[in-house]
Structures are given as C-alpha cells and as structure tokens.
Amino acid sequence: MTDLDQLKADLLAAIDAATGVDALEAVRVQALGKQGNVTGLLKTLGGMSPEERQETGPRIHGLREAVTEAIAARKAALEGAALEAKLASETLDMTLPVDGVPTGTVHPISQVMDELAEIFADMGFAVATGPEIEDDWHNFTALNIPETHPARAMHDTFYLAGEHERPMVLRTHTSPVQIRTMTSTPPPIRIIAPGRVYRSDSDATHTPMFHQIEGLVIDKGITLGHLKWTLETFLKAYFERDDIVLRLR
Numbered sequence: 001m002t003d004l005d006q007l008k009a010d011l012l013a014a015i016d017a018a019t020g021v022d023a024l025e026a027v028r029v030q031a032l033g034k035q036g037n038v039t040g041l042l043k044t045l046g047g048m049s050p051e052e053r054q055e056t057g058p059r060i061h062g063l064r065e066a067v068t069e070a071i072a073a074r075k076a077a078l079e080g081a082a083l084e085a086k087l088a089s090e091t092l093d094m095t096l097p098v099d100g101v102p103t104g105t106v107h108p109i110s111q112v113m114d115e116l117a118e119i120f121a122d123m124g125f126a127v128a129t130g131p132e133i134e135d136d137w138h139n140f141t142a143l144n145i146p147e148t149h150p151a152r153a154m155h156d157t158f159y160l161a162g163e164h165e166r167p168m169v170l171r172t173h174t175s176p177v178q179i180r181t182m183t184s185t186p187p188p189i190r191i192i193a194p195g196r197v198y199r200s201d202s203d204a205t206h207t208p209m210f211h212q213i214e215g216l217v218i219d220k221g222i223t224l225g226h227l228k229w230t231l232e233t234f235l236k237a238y239f240e241r242d243d244i245v246l247r248l249r
Contacts, residue, residue, distance in 0.1 A: 007037060008063050015070045021078055024071060031067050038064050109211055113194050116213055119237045120192045123230060125215060128191040130177040132198070135166040138176035158198050158208075170198035178216045188219035224248065 011031050018024040031038050041060045045053055106114075117127050130138075140152055150156060151172060158170040177193035194213040202208045217226065232246045 004041075004059050004063055008066060011037070011063075011067050012070055015067070015074050018074060018078070021075065021082075024074055024078060028071050032064065032071075038067060113211060113213070115238065116234075117192065117194060119234055120215065122237070123233060125190050125192045128177050128181050128193050129195060130171075130174070130180050130193070132171055132196055133160065133168060134171040134176050135164070135168055137166055138179050139169055139171050139173075142179045143175050154200070156200055158200055172199050173197050174212045174214055178214070181216065182218070188217075190217050190219070191215065 011027070014027045014030075015024065018027055030036055033039065038060070042064065045057055045060065048056065121127070136152070140149070145151060157172055160168040160170070162168075174193040174195050174197060177191075177195070181189060181191055181193075192213055192215045195211065196209055197212045198209050199206075200208060215230070217230075228246055228248055232244060235244045235246065236242055
C-alpha cells in the first residue's frame, strides 16, 4: 500500500514548486488525471474489504481534497502574480488624447419639448406631470366628457384589459394633469402639462402616440387679455420674431 502521508507531502511540494500554470497542470494530471496517483488509489477502494475501506477510504478522499485545494490556491496565486507582472510592465499614458467618441444628440421631439418648457418657465409657469395610464374619471368624467361622447369609444381610446376599480385607459390628452393639479394644489395655479398621449388612430398622417402641451392658469383677475399676451409672448420667443401679432376672433 502506498504511503499516503509521503505521497501527500510529495504532491504538495510539487504543487508549491510549480512556477507556472502549465507546470501546475502537469502536477494536477499526475495526481488527479485518469492515470493519476490519487485516482489510482481511489480505484483500489472497490477491491478492499469493508474494514479496510472504512479505515483507508477517508484518508484517500482526504488526500484528494487536500491536493485539489492546494492546486486551486496555487493557481490563484500564479494568476495573480502574472496579472501583477503584466500591470507593472504595461503603463498607460493618461495624457494621450482619446479617439473621438460619438456622443449622439437630443431627439428633436425632446429638444422641442424642453424649449417649450423653458419659454413658459420664463413666464412663470411650472411644469406639471401625471400618469400616462389614467382612469376614465380623470381622463373623461372630470372633464365633462359624457358617457356617450365618441371619444370614449374603443375605436378612439386604448382601454386596458383586466379588472380595475375604474376603467383604465392610456390617456388621450394631458388634460387629466389639470384635474390632478386642481384637486391637489390651491390657487393661484399657473402650469403647463407637456407629455405623451395615445389615441387609437394610425394612418399616413396619424400615429397612436404623440406629444401634447397645454396650460392652465387660475387666479383672480385673469382675462382673455392674459391669454392673448401669453400666446403672443410664446410665439415670439419660439419663432424668434418680434413682429408676430395675434388676433382672437
């Protein structure tokens, strides 16, 4: 019977002496390969008596585990040393200019929406937002759109399937934001409500998703004159022209 203690010492010494991954792999094959020393010992367990197997089996399995763990630890150490050597030999000049990397541009719709919000912000308007999945009370009923109105029909509105406390839709306009603002914010109110809206309409000139913006002002003394001034000021700022004259009929 092979001296297990001596075999273990020899294998661990060979593992520790391996100076590279290839040399370590050779030791692994010698010990744990199909024809390896430890593998051969494991094969002898089948021919042992139960008493011998009970005594020798744990020692052989322990030898295999010790060799396996030692190989894994040595491999990690060798790979770490190789990485350290590579990092030490390869330097990176941080002062070198990098190649030009395309950064992309803002989407035209996003750019327009940002410009609109900026213009209205200069006039004292805040940007208000709301959910794009809306209940029919905020989307229709609270806006005085009756049950029989064609806009509520499924050929005009996207309804969500499933059971809900109220029918749920993809909002058909940003007007529900007005309702949510008025029910949560006391006057005076001065907001714009930009965002995506959805309607069941798709052809050469329509898309089922588009963008909308609307405004709401609630305060004492507000007249159509304020509306006219707001629209004129917006148009002059957006089109960058001072000769725009707005007429209300």
